[in-house]
Amino acid sequence: MTPTAEPDSPADRQPEPGLRADAERNRERILTAARRLYASHGLGVSMACVAREADVGKATLSRRFATREELINAVFADRMDAYAAAAAEALADPDPWRGFTGYIEAVCAMQAADRGFADVLTMTFPAAKALEARRAEAYNAFLELIARAQASGHLRDDFTAEDLVILLMANAGVVAATADAAPDTWRRLVSQMLRAYATPGADLPPLEQPPAPTALYRAMVRLTRPAPDTGGAAERPDGR
Amino acid sequence: MTPTAEPDSPADRQPEPGLRADAERNRERILTAARRLYASHGLGVSMACVAREADVGKATLSRRFATREELINAVFADRMDAYAAAAAEALADPDPWRGFTGYIEAVCAMQAADRGFADVLTMTFPAAKALEARRAEAYNAFLELIARAQASGHLRDDFTAEDLVILLMANAGVVAATADAAPDTWRRLVSQMLRAYATPGADLPPLEQPPAPTALYRAMVRLTRPAPDTGGAAERPDGR
DNA sequence: ACGAAAATGGGTAGCCCGTTCCACTTGGTA
């Protein structure tokens, strides 16, 4: 699914040139900690929290990554590679419709596997230039994918690239709500959306089973308190 | 759409029996402030914020509504009535399929109109017993609605009540991400989902136009900082 | 091995949140 690199490559990206050995080691620990925290709790985890988890001073974290965006950038660089790679891979599929559906599923699966990444895909941080380049790359590939799938007669003509954005937002909502109690719920959403995208003649994977009602219900009551945080992605709640 | 009560009934529910006149007035101001803040910023607005907006001491707020859930309960009681009423109304429609689609659209519209309500519908607070009763009521009506629509041959047999929950979660995600920059985006999602629910023969409303790409993009870059809050609905970010 | 530069982490200060306490004000009644 992600032919590029191992899920968590031990040597992250470029080891950042002029860094002393111990500094580089700490950088790595910070990235690892942030990756774990972001994956399970979404972005919006406090910097202090990351530093604590990495067992590193707050100052060290600030020195290495001055802003939250910078950290996010570094953390999700490789995931973004995988994201772009998925589009290229889909484009390589001789069957345009299968490439299209495979891509949709792969991307949504990435969101489901990493709540932080789901946030990254639905709201982009202006500062995330490195990620932005990859996104643009994937976007162009996706446009081509759409054209081919429509030409093949399996994708409806009224499908637009914006629909992918909408799907990602919708999927992020489902993932955020169900990740803990019924983590496969998103599959049901995706298979239904594919039905909506397909022309009557296109063949579709069988509809995924909905989660057990009790599991979904537990997903809904999971949060006792709405969480001051941000849970994932919201705006400043204070009316300033 | 909501035949029950005026959008913001001046006299909220029962004026709470044994309260002094001024206390009741303050209660009202708190509810009004909370309603406004929740609607625009989602749940997760701080209690202090509500007190400030209501121009009331923090202590007063705490005394009137001891917990956040209590406040949310009171704020959304009437919205929940409208929610239940919508199901009843849909059930009254002689055309089961039109009742079904109308209900879906009405509920999603409610979510779009009030971000706080979107949160309420996707994650229920255990304490919200009053709301829970209404929810159960609506749920039963919806089950009947499903059965009739399926019997009419327009709703696919594999549609289940859980699909509504999934749709609500998905819609909440879209609404949360686009409310500011492209507030009609949710309509596109809903019309596509209805396509997925319908049997080939069913007639569907025309597909809503997707938002302009630039508007969607602005929606995505809206948030410069991921927001420590919760934006809307997430869990405690601190790893405690 | 030694010393300068790099790197660290604890500490402080400022802000916001939620909770609780308490002296003061207000309302309704006798």
Added chain:
DNA sequence: TACCAAGTGGAACGGGCTACCCATTTTCGT
């Protein structure tokens, strides 16, 4: 009208997060 209890808001407290400073430790080239 006068009084007492209900009600109020400000202040204080504890906790978390961010940003910043600086004394101490570690690394690495010589």
